[in-house]
Amino acid sequence: MSDEFGDRAFDEVLTRTARIAADWLGSLDRRPVGWAVTLDELRERLGGPLPDGPVDPLTVVEELVEAAEPGMVAIPSGRYFGFVIGGGLPAAVAADWLTTVWDQNPGLYACGPSASVAEEVAGEWLRDLFGLPAGSSYAFVPGCQTAHLTCLAAARHHVLRQAGWNVEEDGLCGAPPVRIVVGARRHATIDRTLRLLGFGTATLTVVPADEQGRMDVTALRTVLPGGPAIVCAQAGEVNTGAFDDLAAIADVTEAAGAWLHVDGAFGLWVLASPAVRHLAAGAQRADSWAFDAHKWLNVPYDSGVAFCAHPEPHRAAISVTADYLIQGGAGQPRDAIDWTPGFSRRARGFPVYAALRSLGRRGVADLVERCCAHARTFADGLAAVPGCEVIGEVVINQVLFRFGDDATTDRVLRHVVDSGEAWLSGTVAGGRRAIRLSVCNWRTGDDDVRRTLEAFRRAAAS
Numbered sequence: 456m457s458d459e460f461g462d463r464a465f466d467e468v469l470t471r472t473a474r475i476a477a478d479w480l481g482s483l484d485r486r487p488v489g490w491a492v493t494l495d496e497l498r499e500r501l502g503g504p505l506p507d508g509p510v511d512p513l514t515v516v517e518e519l520v521e522a523a524e525p526g527m528v529a530i531p532s533g534r535y536f537g538f539v540i541g542g543g544l545p546a547a548v549a550a551d552w553l554t555t556v557w558d559q560n561p562g563l564y565a566c567g568p569s570a571s572v573a574e575e576v577a578g579e580w581l582r583d584l585f586g587l588p589a590g591s592s593y594a595f596v597p598g599c600q601t602a603h604l605t606c607l608a609a610a611r612h613h614v615l616r617q618a619g620w621n622v623e624e625d626g627l628c629g630a631p632p633v634r635i636v637v638g639a640r641r642h643a644t645i646d647r648t649l650r651l652l653g654f655g656t657a658t659l660t661v662v663p664a665d666e667q668g669r670m671d672v673t674a675l676r677t678v679l680p681g682g683p684a685i686v687c688a689q690a691g692e693v694n695t696g697a698f699d700d701l702a703a704i705a706d707v708t709e710a711a712g713a714w715l716h717v718d719g720a721f722g723l724w725v726l727a728s729p730a731v732r733h734l735a736a737g738a739q740r741a742d743s744w745a746f747d748a749h750k751w752l753n754v755p756y757d758s759g760v761a762f763c764a765h766p767e768p769h770r771a772a773i774s775v776t777a778d779y780l781i782q783g784g785a786g787q788p789r790d791a792i793d794w795t796p797g798f799s800r801r802a803r804g805f806p807v808y809a810a811l812r813s814l815g816r817r818g819v820a821d822l823v824e825r826c827c828a829h830a831r832t833f834a835d836g837l838a839a840v841p842g843c844e845v846i847g848e849v850v851i852n853q854v855l856f857r858f859g860d861d862a863t864t865d866r867v868l869r870h871v872v873d874s875g876e877a878w879l880s881g882t883v884a885g886g887r888r889a890i891r892l893s894v895c896n897w898r899t900g901d902d903d904v905r906r907t908l909e910a911f912r913r914a915a916a917s
């Protein structure tokens with residue numbers, strides 16, 4: 456092969472990069488989980504003027520690694536418990552690398568037949584795993600927020616169409632009003648999605664929620680008198696992991712003819728586990744579902760999935776055509792541009808396919824159940840630490856706790872984070888500071904739980 460096209464350079468840089476990557480993953484047990492560098496230092500390390508001329512690829516990579524190293528968060532570590540993040544399964548990480556190397560663009564079947572079919576297969580596997588209705592349509596998107604956008608665009612089309620209005624052609628000015636009902640403890644991405652779809656946040660009907668964040672279904676009944684309506688329910692509140700009573704909510708939305716959308720970013724994964732799937736009972740009766748693969752399935756960033764029980768409004772809301780595109784019709788290959796709000800896009804199906812294939816049905820259930828078991832161990836262990844109060848119940852993989860007053864809680868949290876033993880962050884619960892701990896990494900083991908509990912014991916005693 457002529458090196459004019461860089462084939463030898465590719466071989467060298469990719470081989471070296473694979474070594475660097477494996478070394479980094481191998482260092483996770485020894486390195487601090489958080490970062491140990493200031494913003495100014497990082498700007499100094501990575502910055503400087505744009506070089507005038509080319510730099511050799513291997514030098515670029517090695518210098519990037521060197522400069523970026525201290526500002527890395529050990530997110531793939533088993534002791535990273537921040538937000539709701541998840542790690543990367545080996546098969547998913549490897550398939551994600553290849554996704555980059557293969558550089559397919561599965562917006563159109565014609566730009567990546569295997570990428571399109573991998574999405575088809577992974578979509579069907581997910582539908583089956585969650586027990587969603589046969590024939591549901593789906594889209595592989597960057598994250599749960601884009602999944603909301605996909606689903607709620609379909610919902611907007613459907614409820615307005617039923618009221619005799621074509622929103623894709625005529626827009627929202629002069630359209631019949633749509634009642635949008637949300638729970639008080641919805642995720643912030645619901646509001647942002649609705650905003651982007653032309654539904655102002657001040658026009659939302661907000662149903663109160665209980666302490667754990669569950670929507671009050673009695674109150675929901677009183678705000679759905681009929682007419683175009685969309686209800687956004689939740690499977691897994693971001694702090695507590697609590698589930699709305701989806702079966703009771705589905706009774707109400709079905710009677711009112713409203714569209715029911717479920718934000719199941721991480722919580723919907725309980726449907727894959729016989730031990731905890733009862734928490735989301737009734738979920739299958741919804742009209743659309745948004746969730747992430749980059750959280751609990753442990754696919755690397757970024758990877759979200761939208762499902763819609765009604766392919767027609769999904770396609771009507773999203774599809775696009777142009778003279779130069781090559782698109783199939785009925786019986787033809789699936790073109791993702793008909794279903795995803797993105798046009799050109801990454802072949803996100805490959806790493807999802809690889810994750811599901813490497814775990815299998817039983818492996819996904821084990822992953823979910825193992826994380827829930829670790830969360831319970833944390834809650835028990837923390838309750839035994841002097842001064843620690845575990846807040847509410849541990850529903851799935853999320854634990855909320857505090858140490859007395861706000862200042863003490865923040866001090867204990869800072870102590871643990873500064874120790875480098877674990878990384879997690881704070882929130883507000885019932886008007887007071889709290890610490891939130893989320894277990895959703897396949898790597899987290901008993902030893903990680905033990906080390907983290909020990910770090911909290913030391914921090915509380917200091």
Ligand SMILES: *Cc1c(COP(=O)(O)O)cnc(C)c1O
Pocket residue numbers: 539597598599600601642644691692693718719720721747759
């Ligand atoms: C993380 C999360 C989202 C947003 O998901 P992204 O993948 O970051 O877009 C939405 N809802 C809930 C409940 C979440 O936990």
